[in-house]
Amino acid sequence: MKTLTSLGLLLAFGGAQAAPQTVDCGRLLDVKAGVWRERVSITVDNGVVKSIAPMSAAAGNIDLSAYSCLPGFIDMHVHLTGETRKEAEALRAALTHNPADTAYRSVPYAERTLKAGFTTVRDLGAGDMLNVALKQAIASGAIPGPRMFTSGKTIATTGGHGDGSNGLSTTFGRAVGAEGPDRGVINSAEQGRQAVRARYKEGADLIKVTATGGVLSQARNGQDAQFTDDELRAIVSTAKDYGFRVAAHAHGAEGVKRALRAGVDSIEHGTLMDDEAIALFKKHGAWYVPTISAGRYVADKAKEDGYYSALVRPKAAAIGPLIQATLGRAHKAGVKIAFGTDAGVFPHGDNAREFAYMVEAGMPPLEAIRSATLSAAALLDQSSNLGSVEPGFAADIVAVSGDPLRDISVLQQVKFVMKAGVVYKQP
Incomplete structure (x- = not known):
């Protein structure tokens, strides 16, 4: 793809930057390993995933503890x-x-x-x-x-x-x-x-x-x-x-x-x-x-x-x-x-x-x-930015009820959508 300038990076991944926040997931699909990570907290800052740790369930966190989270x-x-x-x-x-x-x-x-x-x-x-x-x-x-x-x-x-x-x-x-x-x-x-x-x-x-x-x-x-x-x-x-x-x-x-x-x-x-x-x-x-x-x-x-x-x-x-x-x-x-x-x-x-x-x-x-x-x-030549929920990647997170590895149709009923740290849909 074309080399992205600083303006290009803003247009591709930017817009207004979201405030730091934490998303608590009942489980998170590690698409690279092909396994679920149970009860994790995803810290997001400036539109990017900063860390993934055991669930903190702190006040003010986005509560998706009843849902399965995946990359956007x-x-x-x-x-x-x-x-x-x-x-x-x-x-x-x-x-x-x-x-x-x-x-x-x-x-x-x-x-x-x-x-x-x-x-x-x-x-x-x-x-x-x-x-x-x-x-x-x-x-x-x-x-x-x-x-x-x-x-x-x-x-x-x-x-x-x-x-x-x-x-x-x-x-x-x-x-x-x-x-x-x-x-x-x-x-x-x-x-x-x-x-x-x-x-x-x-x-x-x-x-x-x-x-x-x-x-x-x-x-x-x-x-x-x-x-x-x-x-x-x-x-x-x-x-x-x-x-x-x-x-x-x-x-x-x-x-x-x-x-x-x-x-x-x-x-x-x-x-x-x-x-x-x-x-x-x-x-x-x-x-x-x-x-x-x-x-x-x-x-x-x-x-x-x-x-x-x-x-x-x-x-x-x-x-x-x-x-x-x-x-x-x-x-x-x-x-x-x-x-x-x-x-x-x-x-x-x-x-x-x-x-x-x-x-x-x-x-x-x-x-x-x-x-x-x-x-x-x-x-897309974006393997270091998109396609996975991990530190350094764009904070693109979706959540569904149920287990899509057992019933793929649950992906047709997305309950939560975050793109670059901004929430656009929630339960």
């Missing part, structure tokens, strides 16, 4: 500046909403996500610099929300998944403007380099490319490869020059493999990956971010008349149901997996359902939790 969760694939809606409603919004309208509507999405226990997210695509602005508003303390790492505008090819003019008439397509590198639409290796530099200029933290077609774009195919090898190599090599990691949306096997050979850091969705793709994941050390929740949601909505357009509906019905089984294969093969949901494709705040879907696919509960803590932090 990290969702590696969200879109906080939008949310699913029926086709007719989406079209009306596209024609009538200005960027300011979209920005205001994103505020409750961010708060719902935080209060669901997700203290950090990776936002993978929004136009008009909306996700960059939302990140800065949250970091300054102006609005509540998770800590954000953003890709700015997705990089796509003409007509590809992420081209904002797809499906529009020529009149409205012209109104969108001549798509080009500044707007994240490229058609050559050189334009790919320009698009990366444009994301750097607008304040992105990473790069996202749409290596294949997508489910919800107004285009015929949801799985075809949409970048040439030289375009992908140019984007990845330029991204590395700027300290960016690269996430690649990809459903079809050929697009997955091209992206992995080019050196991307993560594949999002990966629905139709084959054995060769799995071998490339392991060869290159890339991460897989499954987004089962989105797949399940679009498959269900494809059965509802009028929810998706005639172009989208068959793709949602065909691709959506496959992601969960793909995760099971990838996990069994030893591919590195980081938690991600594609929230926005389904309602924000329901992110924790992904844990149950991962367990259904064959991941043990502890591994599912690690995917949203230690693994996600590693993919």
